[in-house]
Amino acid sequence: MKSSYECVVIGGGPAGMAAAVAAKRNGIKDILIIEREKVLGGILNQCIHNGFGVHHFKEELTGPEYSSRMIDLVRAENIESLLDCMVLSVDTKDRTVHAISPEHGYLQIKAKAIVLAMGCRERTRGAIRIYGSRPSGVFTAGTAQRLMNIDGYMPGKKVVILGSGDIGLVMARRLTLEGAKVEMVVELMPYSNGLPRNTVECLYDYNIPLLLSHTVVQIHGKERVTGVTIAKVDENGRPIKETERFVDCDTLLLSVGLIPENEISRGAGVQLDPMTQGAIVGESYQTNVEGIFSCGNVLHVHDVVDFVTEESSVCGEGVARYIAKNLQNEITHKLTPGEGIRSIVPQTINLNNLNEKVKLYMRVKEISEKRAVVASIGDQIIAKKRDIKFLPAQTVTLELKKKDLLTAAGNEVVISVQ
Amino acid sequence: MDTKKLICICCPIGCELQVNKTENGVEVTGNKCPRGKKYALSEIEAPKRYVTSTVKIEGWMYPVISVKTKEPIPKENIFEVMNVLSDVTIKAPVHVGEIVVKNILNLGVDIIATRNTD
Ligand code: SF4
Numbered sequence: 001m002k003s004s005y006e007c008v009v010i011g012g013g014p015a016g017m018a019a020a021v022a023a024k025r026n027g028i029k030d031i032l033i034i035e036r037e038k039v040l041g042g043i044l045n046q047c048i049h050n051g052f053g054v055h056h057f058k059e060e061l062t063g064p065e066y067s068s069r070m071i072d073l074v075r076a077e078n079i080e081s082l083l084d085c086m087v088l089s090v091d092t093k094d095r096t097v098h099a100i101s102p103e104h105g106y107l108q109i110k111a112k113a114i115v116l117a118m119g120c121r122e123r124t125r126g127a128i129r130i131y132g133s134r135p136s137g138v139f140t141a142g143t144a145q146r147l148m149n150i151d152g153y154m155p156g157k158k159v160v161i162l163g164s165g166d167i168g169l170v171m172a173r174r175l176t177l178e179g180a181k182v183e184m185v186v187e188l189m190p191y192s193n194g195l196p197r198n199t200v201e202c203l204y205d206y207n208i209p210l211l212l213s214h215t216v217v218q219i220h221g222k223e224r225v226t227g228v229t230i231a232k233v234d235e236n237g238r239p240i241k242e243t244e245r246f247v248d249c250d251t252l253l254l255s256v257g258l259i260p261e262n263e264i265s266r267g268a269g270v271q272l273d274p275m276t277q278g279a280i281v282g283e284s285y286q287t288n289v290e291g292i293f294s295c296g297n298v299l300h301v302h303d304v305v306d307f308v309t310e311e312s313s314v315c316g317e318g319v320a321r322y323i324a325k326n327l328q329n330e331i332t333h334k335l336t337p338g339e340g341i342r343s344i345v346p347q348t349i350n351l352n353n354l355n356e357k358v359k360l361y362m363r364v365k366e367i368s369e370k371r372a373v374v375a376s377i378g379d380q381i382i383a384k385k386r387d388i389k390f391l392p393a394q395t396v397t398l399e400l401k402k403k404d405l406l407t408a409a410g411n412e413v414v415i416s417v418q
Numbered sequence: 419m420d421t422k423k424l425i426c427i428c429c430p431i432g433c434e435l436q437v438n439k440t441e442n443g444v445e446v447t448g449n450k451c452p453r454g455k456k457y458a459l460s461e462i463e464a465p466k467r468y469v470t471s472t473v474k475i476e477g478w479m480y481p482v483i484s485v486k487t488k489e490p491i492p493k494e495n496i497f498e499v500m501n502v503l504s505d506v507t508i509k510a511p512v513h514v515g516e517i518v519v520k521n522i523l524n525l526g527v528d529i530i531a532t533r534n535t536d
Contacts, residue, residue, distance in 0.1 A: 049470050050486065068533060151482075152472065196425055199432075205467070
């Protein structure tokens with residue numbers, strides 16, 4: 001290991017690996033991936049179910065198979081990685097990464113470019129403020145997944161799951177297969193937050209009830225969870241007192257959302273978007289801080305890993321351009337969420353950095369059927385995509401062509417659902 | 419007459435399907451497109467699923483490693499397969515695609531590893 005690199009990538013999950021591979025393929029020789037686990041692969045290693053890679057590898061892989069392929073690419077490109085190493089901060093003045101590892105102690109590594117690819121973490125009990133005692137047996141779904149699939153422990157025997165996100169659904173099946181009784185999945189919203197496929201293959205297959213418009217209002221138990229009180233909620237998501245009932249269980253899993261892990265980004269002065277809770281980036285995934293890039297779940301929470309790989313590859317190309325001094329800083333176009341759109345990534349464009357087009361990743365605010373996502377500058381429509389259904393839980397993508405951006409008068413692109 | 423309710427998983431719409439078994443055959447309603455019918459028929463006749471799980475492993479940094487059925491297996495055999503897997507212990511090194519249990523329960527499907535130990 002050296003004390004300075006052309007590019008340091010923080011995080012060795014799919015985003016960090018894809019960015020490193022793309023940077024290498026675009027001429028950057030000197031790259032270091034820093035990963036806090038003892039292996040590369042990130043969250044994919046514990047997602048042992050299948051359904052990954054349908055777009056990118058054109059076959060259905062399990063999470064570990066997907067990450068193995070990415071690791072093979074990293075090795076084939078001879079990219080150096082530093083495992084079991086925790087990055088503490090990024091100093092932007094001299095672009096130095098401060099890190100610590102059991103093997104090397106305290107490290108300072110200089111870089112021309114830094115890619116932030118730290119991923120996201122789960123919202124916890126504290127984040128959603130469930131009332132009650134504080135016994136053991138309350139886990140986030142991802143923690144339970146790690147305990148079962150990597151460390152070989154059973155988190156509990158009689159389980160209630162709060163939140164119908166895909167991790168919660170997948171864990172409902174996983175626990176059932178290993179002999180636990182999953183009493184129910186409780187979802188605050190009036191619709192399931194998971195893919196229909198997971199609702200069917202993880203819940204219906206095993207007769208696990210899904211209670212929509214319900215929530216957990218209290219956790220019981222002294223040493224260990226002994227049960228939870230659930231209640232129906234009204235249109236505003238407030239629990240209805242008369243509908244409260246006790247459910248006997250020893251474990252509560254929380255699958256109530258993910259938050260990009262941006263402590264290092266904030267410390268480095270990277271500007272964040274309140275909607276994505278990740279960095280504000282340009283078309284090459286550059287942040288407002290010179291030489292610092294961001295991609296993957298730390299930038300915005302993804303539903304499909306193939307989108308992570310795709311966007312991170314664009315980021316890696318951007319890094320290569322930047323190091324070759326071919327990346328322009330100014331912003332020529334801004335992307336603004338209009339009616340029905342919650343968030344857009346990237347948020348800005350410099351036309352001169354585009355080859356032919358830029359792909360946008362968006363989230364809609366609510367469920368709608370037979371609508372279109374429309375991009376317009378002034379009253380000129382430059383791109384449009386129809387779909388039979390838009391769901392808040394699913395990424396919507398849209399491509400803008402360079403030539404359309406060039407010819408339209410104006411530099412604010414508004415995207416809306418129409 | 420036998421009625422079964424299903425949700426089509428072939429696209430995000432997730433149509434609620436009803437399948438009626440009558441003397442004249444199987445009738446599917448609720449599908450907005452032909453794919454829904456095809457899905458319902460396969461679900462009624464011979465539903466199959468991939469099973470993904472873990473088995474114990476010795477000589478590696480973690481005590482378990484992920485595996486899967488190489489092909490989907492009949493839904494009704496899932497728990498039997500899980501039972502067999504709970505007694506399997508393998509030794510490192512292991513690589514993606516290597517057979518962990520050959521022809522499990524004589525279903526004609528192998529259990530393969532989905533992760534590398536090195
Ligand atoms: S029946 Fe057709 S439209 Fe309905 S969910 Fe299935 S594939 Fe989609």
